[in-house]
Amino acid sequence: MSDPTNDGQVFDRLPSTSDDRDVAGRATRSEVIEWWGDRFGVDAETFENYTFWEKGAGKIWVFAADLPSPTDAEGIGMTFLRTRQEHWKPTTNAVQRFGGRATHNVIDLGPDEAARFLAGDDLDPDWDGDWGYLIVTHEMAGEREPIGVGLYVHDELRSVVPKGRRASLTARE
């Protein structure tokens, strides 16, 4: 058998902890769950029944079931988190799916700013919290709902909504 490496073609299940790690630089399941807890206050129980997978360097996927590892497929679950870089970055879709449980590093926008954020504009809202990746929310049908990920740096909130998810919405049709 060849040395375990990070094969970009197949999905590998993340090791539970660093004791089980055999691929250098690979995030572990417990690090990933801890990161969501530290950064956003998302409870570890949220992810109890999920498995986590890496395909390509640093791209982590969240999966509601399990399969033998490695598995060759086009996708396993949903893209979730970008690791192997100094600041880990959650995906827009993961934030929409799980970010409703966040308790901190969440910035809530009013209607006009929310529309501009979705269109991909950078904003300068009031924020005296941490710099880095924030969960951006607005009110929908009476509750806070996550729109996506913003990068707060130098008193500016950059929209990192991917091109395919941006939209310009007129207030009323």
Added chain:
Amino acid sequence: MTPLERYESLVDDPEAFRAACDRPLPSVVRVNTIKTTVDRVREAFDDAGISHIPTDWHPGVLRLPEASPGRNWPHAHGWIHGQEEVSNLPAAVLDPDPGDRVWDTCAAPGSKTTQLAALMDDRGLLVGNDNNLGRLSALRHNAERLGVTNLVVTNRDARNFSLKPFGSDGDDDARVDAFDAALVDAPCSCEGTIRKNPDAFDTWSLDHVHSVAGVQKGILRRAVQATRPGGVVVYSTCTFAPEENEAVLDHVLDTEACRLADVDVPLEGVAGVTEWEGAEYDPSVERALRIYPHHNDTGGFFCAKLEVTG
């Protein structure tokens, strides 16, 4: 002869049939219960001044008489998915349970896959397969926007889909050696989509009908083989040609261990046909459902439910 003239002898009311085929289709969306509830979607539409009318057979399927399904906040949040009314039928007929293992053989761009995921409460294992890589990227995009996490996406020819890549010949606890259910929403000549695509008939030919029927038979046979005894396989097309519908069922009844069950849905339709242009089909194909555009003011559709017996 246009394809529609070809089927007038099968249709209960040819005039209503022709008139419905000439009318455009209303915009319809399905509420994505993975991310929200029907009530919240309705409230969000009200807040945005977008009118919406629930269909009388499915509270989570809404008609939007004035708006397009895409440009609004509920869409941006993945709360809704633009999906034609009859297209909601096959997943409802398959009716998976949370925790099931389900194979969607022809999945892209994923309207029915994501509906299956919602019916499974986004739990269990859902395999979405398509042999067209370009269309798979649309499937992935839709599944991610709708927040689906129980989906494995594969790019293979469903006719010889192997379970080996899922460890079927090993002893891993996470291996998959059979599915509880499968959906074959087959490639077809698309005659029933004429209201949505007025040029659907431009490429129509009898040769194409016959060649696509061969593919349909291959996919449906493989779906029955990969499903455990007692499991369910749903077959659907958006076309009227009996060659692509009842004849495909007849072939699979002959060659694989399965039988037809009733399609139990609160939509108007008529029974499958047992004779067509000199061919006779197994009498049980009557249990399939044919939906013509004038029945429910939708596109045309065909849907059948098979139970795997061995």
